[in-house]
Amino acid sequence: MSRAGYVPLGERVAAGAEPLSRILWRFPPYRWCVTLLQRMGFTGRSAVIAIPYLWLLLFFLVPFAFVLKISLAEALIARPPYSSLFEWTEEAYLVIKMNVANYQFLIEDDLYWTAYLNSAKVALISTFFCLVIGYPMAYGMARADPSWRNVLLLLVILPFWTSFLLRVYAWIGILKNNGIINNILMGLGIIDEPIVMMQTNFAVYLGIVYSYLPFMILPLYANLERLDRTLLEAAADLGCRPIKAFVYITLPLSLPGIIAGSLLVFIPAVGEFVIPALLGGPDTLMIGRVLWDEFFANRDWPVASAVAIAILLLLVVPIVIFQRFQAHEAGA
Amino acid sequence: MAQSTRATPAQEPWNDPHAQPYIRIENVTKKFGAFVAVNNVSLNIYQNEFFCLLGGSGCGKSTLLRMLAGFDSPTSGKIYIDGTDMEGTAPYDRPVNMMFQSYALFPHMTVESNIAFGLKQDRISKTQTTQRVQDILELVQLSPFAQRRPHQLSGGQRQRVALARALVKQPKLLLLDEPLAALDKKLREETQFELVNIQEQTGVTFMVVTHDQEEAMTLSSRIGVMNAGEIVQTGTPTEIYEYPGSRFVADFIGSVNIFEGRITEDEADHVRIDSEEAGCSLYIDHGVTTTSGAKVWFAVRPEKIAISRDKSDADENCTSGTVQEIAYMGDLSIYHVELESGKRVRVTMPNLVRGVSDAITWDEQVYLSWRPSSGVVLMA
Numbered sequence: 006m007s008r009a010g011y012v013p014l015g016e017r018v019a020a021g022a023e024p025l026s027r028i029l030w031r032f033p034p035y036r037w038c039v040t041l042l043q044r045m046g047f048t049g050r051s052a053v054i055a056i057p058y059l060w061l062l063l064f065f066l067v068p069f070a071f072v073l074k075i076s077l078a079e080a081l082i083a084r085p086p087y088s089s090l091f092e093w094t095e096e097a098y099l100v101i102k103m104n105v106a107n108y109q110f111l112i113e114d115d116l117y118w119t120a121y122l123n124s125a126k127v128a129l130i131s132t133f134f135c136l137v138i139g140y141p142m143a144y145g146m147a148r149a150d151p152s153w154r155n156v157l158l159l160l161v162i163l164p165f166w167t168s169f170l171l172r173v174y175a176w177i178g179i180l181k182n183n184g185i186i187n188n189i190l191m192g193l194g195i196i197d198e199p200i201v202m203m204q205t206n207f208a209v210y211l212g213i214v215y216s217y218l219p220f221m222i223l224p225l226y227a228n229l230e231r232l233d234r235t236l237l238e239a240a241a242d243l244g245c246r247p248i249k250a251f252v253y254i255t256l257p258l259s260l261p262g263i264i265a266g267s268l269l270v271f272i273p274a275v276g277e278f279v280i281p282a283l284l285g286g287p288d289t290l291m292i293g294r295v296l297w298d299e300f301f302a303n304r305d306w307p308v309a310s311a312v313a314i315a316i317l318l319l320l321v322v323p324i325v326i327f328q329r330f331q332a333h334e335a336g337a
Numbered sequence: 338m339a340q341s342t343r344a345t346p347a348q349e350p351w352n353d354p355h356a357q358p359y360i361r362i363e364n365v366t367k368k369f370g371a372f373v374a375v376n377n378v379s380l381n382i383y384q385n386e387f388f389c390l391l392g393g394s395g396c397g398k399s400t401l402l403r404m405l406a407g408f409d410s411p412t413s414g415k416i417y418i419d420g421t422d423m424e425g426t427a428p429y430d431r432p433v434n435m436m437f438q439s440y441a442l443f444p445h446m447t448v449e450s451n452i453a454f455g456l457k458q459d460r461i462s463k464t465q466t467t468q469r470v471q472d473i474l475e476l477v478q479l480s481p482f483a484q485r486r487p488h489q490l491s492g493g494q495r496q497r498v499a500l501a502r503a504l505v506k507q508p509k510l511l512l513l514d515e516p517l518a519a520l521d522k523k524l525r526e527e528t529q530f531e532l533v534n535i536q537e538q539t540g541v542t543f544m545v546v547t548h549d550q551e552e553a554m555t556l557s558s559r560i561g562v563m564n565a566g567e568i569v570q571t572g573t574p575t576e577i578y579e580y581p582g583s584r585f586v587a588d589f590i591g592s593v594n595i596f597e598g599r600i601t602e603d604e605a606d607h608v609r610i611d612s613e614e615a616g617c618s619l620y621i622d623h624g625v626t627t628t629s630g631a632k633v634w635f636a637v638r639p640e641k642i643a644i645s646r647d648k649s650d651a652d653e654n655c656t657s658g659t660v661q662e663i664a665y666m667g668d669l670s671i672y673h674v675e676l677e678s679g680k681r682v683r684v685t686m687p688n689l690v691r692g693v694s695d696a697i698t699w700d701e702q703v704y705l706s707w708r709p710s711s712g713v714v715l716m717a
Binding site for chain 2: 238242258
């Protein structure tokens, strides 16, 4: 084979060159390993697929099992601060003690319900505002001159280069009573007293919308950029004005982007802890904060774990809906 | 001048000085920056015509179509449709519909709602919409597929949905951008005749853009050949093929042999040309308006040249050479003959009988001849 130029593998094999796998096959240890794995049902393909599954198992399912276990334990003043699930008695019995009281407690105590509902409400309203603000931005980016698109995309991603915590703290500096906004407004003589913005629901919404806006814009942009523009020309050609064409063509076709973006905002926003803790007031009751308080203030790990499991179950519902929707879109 | 066989004078409004053109394109120019996509094009299209814009890629034919649809506006010049100046009229207000090359079917709608989309915009009543959609589905033979989505259809079916969607609004002018380009050869040939039938049944004026000369010949009542933003020649398929006005047109439509020469005799009813390239004196039975001694070109189609081993009696329109290549195409054979001047001539012969044992073969000395009426003299 000549060295100049690339020769596709197929041709090299046809020309008598050996692929790497065949060279390796001559070494017995390799051959034994591969044969053994193949007998067990593993092939090269399943090895590739196994990596993400292994990752999920190690970093999601195993920790989840721990949390589930703790949520079924009793709180103790000990180290660790909960009872163990399995116990060997002296008569060699394996005793499994499951304490459902934590879940009962969640249902009976109003605090948790209110926190859940409030979290869902805050997340829902924030998602709505992210959509209302993010859609026109994504649309504008998708319609911008191609040479500008990457610059605009960079601008959307740029905030991620700064720590999330730092950016939330920056909002405190902007919103507080002697912060930038109030100082400017008072300096201009528009107001006499500072407007209270910190530790209000407004600040929480602002923080969440600001922080999660990119998660709304990116999937929407990816969707809108792919939209075939001749479809809009076809609509115009058939007598459809631009606004109606948007409603009948662009909007329905961008629905997958809207759903993906909304879930990417809604799901983390429900469990959001940092923003309500830093920007919100004492009356901003969100499930993430309740969780934090149970863990670190009350040191009641079992109840905290039960709260975590409950959040997860509540979030699984919209995720499953999304999956169904995607499967439907793919199969339609 | 030979006329197209199917046309009668009443069907040839372009030859009638009193006929009113339905679509009038007047000195239209379109520039993109410094690039002139369409250069001072004037064109009249008559009602019920099936007009074809033919040209290579980048010749400006699609730009002209987009200007008619209203997606682009001319840099200068005017477009009139049924007597109305279209300047400043948005695409959604024009009595024009377009069938896109990519079909541009709405992927989230069924075939039925794709077709009904245009009628919905016109606020046509529900019952009438349903009726018209049903009728057009029948016309394009897609009734059983009304509830399918575009991606559940084959390429040919999609093409017909796109046609139906554009036709259902009964536009004054239907624009078709490379309507058959995405279909395979067999389907394309069937669809060509289907398109002509549909055009005759609906009576809508069609304007097709294509780069495929065969398609243009089959479909159209008239062809406008475009090159570099200009219309080089307009005429019926027969006129364009048999009486090309320039070497470009002669070469673009079908294949042709072109010999360079000088006029030696120029009378009203005939011309004599001395051509070194052809290796003989050429006698053509039509006159041209030029001076004696001017440089001209003689074009003759491959199927109009006779190939034989025997020299014909005439001195004119007869030359000799050796066979360089033979290509057997089944229905006909193509011979490449090299003349003494080095010029290669393409000759086609229909294969009238099977398995001729003493057929002309490679490296044989042959004589080529043609009639005085077989070729044309081209000035450019």
